[in-house]
Amino acid sequence: MSLEEKLAAVREMAKTRQPPEVRAVMQKATEDLRASGIMDRVVKIGAPAPDFTLPNVAGQPVSLAALRARGPVVLSFYRGRW
């Protein structure tokens, strides 16, 4: 099963679990965010990736420069686990 198929199933389940008024606020927040133009500010294909150094879970600093010296890098931003 593709990731999108799995996510579609989760979205369907959420519809039955969330009160309509909560769903409405969530949907409006997503629509407003899309309309805010934020996507125009996301760095684009062909641009240099801003370098950074961040701590990993062991507290060790990890830089993008060091990671890409080993090969292409997949950089994934996520909200965290709630």
Place this chain on the structure above:
Amino acid sequence: MVSPQVARTTRETDEPKPMTYEVLRDLGNRVAEQYGLVFTLPEALQAIYTKFGIDLPKGNGDGTWRLPVPARFVIDREGIIRAVDADPDYTRRPEPAQTVEVLRRLQSR
């Protein structure tokens, strides 16, 4: 993998997996900001999450309701961005197979 969360919660994501990756903590969403991804949750949604018992300002560790738009970038060895997938709707994520395909193309260069 980059998240604003405090180390305790981020560590839960860093369980043994059949692949290697770094889970990095982006306190205050500073790097996410450089990539153009940061926004503040609207107050109506803050109220709902608070009712759900989700204390994002505490989880983020910076006292804010700011989050990154979920996004995936592929960066080549020279530091150039070769693929961007980002969607304001956090329930939509790019298909991993597409990212793998981009990596294959980069590897075979």
